[in-house]
Amino acid sequence: xxxxxxxxxxxxxxxxYVPEINLQFNHFLVRDEEPVxxxxxxxxxxxxxxxxxxxxxxxxxxxxxxxxxxxSDECGALNxxxxxxxxxxxxCSWLGAMVSVNDFAARPARALxxxxxxxxxxxxxxxxxxxxxxxxxxxxxxxxxxxKTLFCSDLFHQTGDVEPITPHDVTERxxxxxxxxxxxxxxxxxxxxxxxxxxxxxxxxxxxxxxVPQHGSAFMGNGEKAIEKLAEVFRETLCPESFR
Numbered sequence: 001x002x003x004x005x006x007x008x009x010x011x012x013x014x015x016x017y018v019p020e021i022n023l024q025f026n027h028f029l030v031r032d033e034e035p036v037x038x039x040x041x042x043x044x045x046x047x048x049x050x051x052x053x054x055x056x057x058x059x060x061x062x063x064x065x066x067x068x069x070x071x072s073d074e075c076g077a078l079n080x081x082x083x084x085x086x087x088x089x090x091x092c093s094w095l096g097a098m099v100s101v102n103d104f105a106a107r108p109a110r111a112l113x114x115x116x117x118x119x120x121x122x123x124x125x126x127x128x129x130x131x132x133x134x135x136x137x138x139x140x141x142x143x144x145x146x147x148k149t150l151f152c153s154d155l156f157h158q159t160g161d162v163e164p165i166t167p168h169d170v171t172e173r174x175x176x177x178x179x180x181x182x183x184x185x186x187x188x189x190x191x192x193x194x195x196x197x198x199x200x201x202x203x204x205x206x207x208x209x210x211x212v213p214q215h216g217s218a219f220m221g222n223g224e225k226a227i228e229k230l231a232e233v234f235r236e237t238l239c240p241e242s243f244r
Contacts, residue, residue, distance in 0.1 A: 001016070001017075001048075002014055002015065002016050002048045002049065002051065002052045003015045003016075003017075003164070004052050004055065005164035005165070007164055007210070007212065007218050007220075008147055008149050008210055009147065010030055010031040010032060010123070011028060011029075011030050011144075011147075011149065011212075012028065012029045012030075012031075012052075012056055013026055013027075013164050013165075013212070013218065014026070014027045014028070014029065014049055014053070015164065016041075016045055016048055016049070017161045022159045022160055023159055023160075023215055024160075024161060024162065024215055024216060025039075025041065025042065025073055025214070025215065026039065026212075026213070026214050026216075027039045027040075027041050027049050027052075028151060028212060029052075029053055029056055029057065030120070030123060030144070031056065031057060032121040032123050033120060033121030033122075034063035034064060034120040034121055035057050035061055035062050035063055035064070035120070036063065036064040036065075036066055036091075036120055036123075036125065037053065037064070037065050037066070037081065038066045038067065038142065038151050039066075039067055039073070039074055039075075039214055040065050040067060040074065040075045040076065040077045040078040040080075040081055040090075041073060041076065041077045042072050042073050042076045042077060043072070043076045043077045043080065045077065046080045049077070050080075050084065059081075059084045059085060060084060060085050060086065061085065061087075062081060062084070062085035062088045063085070063087060063088055063089075063120065064088065064089065064090075064091045064110070064118065064120065065078055065081050065082070065088055065089070065090050065091065066090070066091040066092065066118070066125065066142060066151075067090070067092055067153075068092075068130075068136070068139050068140055068141060068142075068151075068152075068153035068154070068214075069092075069093075069135070069136030069138050069139040069140070069153065070092075070096050070100040070101060070104075070136065070138055071136065073214065074153070074214075075090065075092075075101070075104075078101075078104070079104075079105060079106045082105065082106045082107055083106070089107055089108065089109060089110050090105050090107075090109035090110065091109065091110040091112060091118055091125075091127075092109050092110075092111070092112065092138070092140070093111070093112055093127065093129060093138045093139070093140045094111040094112060094113050095129075095131075095137065095138040096109075096111075096136075096138035096140075097109040097110075097111035098111065099137075099138065100138065112127035112140070113127070113129075114127065114128065114129035114140075115127070115128070118142075122146060123144055123145075123146050123147075124144065124145040124146060125142045125143070125144055125145075125151075126143045126144075126145055127140050127142055128140055128142070128143060128202070128203065128206070130199045130203070131195065131199075132191055132193050132195065132196070133155070133190075133195075133196055133199040133200065134153060134154035134155050134157070134189075134190045135154065135189065135190055135191060139153070141155070141203065143206050143208060147209065147210065148206070148207065148208045148209040148210070148223070149208060149209065149210040149211075149212060150203070150206065150208035150210065150211050150212060150223060151212045152203075152211055152212060152213055153213070153214050154189075154190070154213070154214055154215065155203075155211075155213060155230065156170055156171070156174050156211055156213040156216060156219065156226075156230065157174055157177050157178070157190075157213060157214075157215045157216060158170055158173040158174055158177055158215060158216025158217060159173070159176075159177045159180065159215070159216070160173075160216075162216055162217045163217050164217065164218065165210075165217060165218040165219070165220055166217045166219060166220070167219075167220050167221050168219075169219070169226065169229070170216065170217055170219050170226075171226060171229045171230050171233055173216065173217075174216075174230065174233060175233045175237060177216075178190065178233070178234075178237045178238065179237055182237065182238075190234070190238060191238075192234060192238040192239045192240065196231075196234060196238075196239075197231060197234075197235070200227055200228075200230065200231040200234070201231070203227050204223075204224045204225075204228050204231070205224070206223070206224075207223060207224045208223030208224075208227075209221075209223060210223070211223050211226055211227075
């Protein structure tokens with residue numbers, strides 16, 4: 001079962017909840033002259049996500065499949081989407097395209113440099129490189145500049161079958177998820193490096209109005225303060241003593 005909610009103008013959250021691991025997998029469709037799917041999703045979820053996209057647009061008209069980093073829930077179904085949409089291409093970091101995506105994908109990706117903008121019509125997606133934040137050498141996030149919506153991948157990760165969007169702080173949920181993961185086989189899911197604070201500071205400076213994670217509720221409010229609080233949570237739960 002997949003839940004569809006419009007969380008911003010022309011932006012639709014398509015969420016699959018997996019109770020066995022108590023986690024939502026969120027995919028986002030932005031309707032525009034060149035429609036964008038953010039997160040291709042896992043291959044086994046492709047039929048569900050395609051059905052959801054089909055309720056919103058003709059999937060064959062999809063132009064971009066964007067994602068943060070090379071990981072199954074980010075781009076596992078990429079080639080399925082490229083088959084359905086003959087004019088579509090991946091949009092990811094230059095590094096991701098060079099080291100993984102162009103070998104994996106059926107067609108070459110749009111390889112984005114830090115700060116480069118993907119224009120899709122009335123919307124503009126600025127790619128912000130965030131190496132190892134939340135994880136992955138090739139990681140990055142997308143700021144939709146028109147509405148100041150930050151598609152932040154695994155940042156603000158939350159467990160549970162939570163509401164699509166909330167005006168309430170979600171960083172405590174993220175803190176609890178990080179603590180839970182640190183105690184089990186998913187330990188070090190998010191690394192903390194000497195660059196982590198700088199990267200989070202750069203994202204806070206974008207002052208997003210809406211923060212849209214891949215797992216959990218989107219947050220609508222003061223994004224700058226939310227990211228600053230997330231940086232505090234990271235320092236408290238992840239930062240080695242040698243970095244403090």
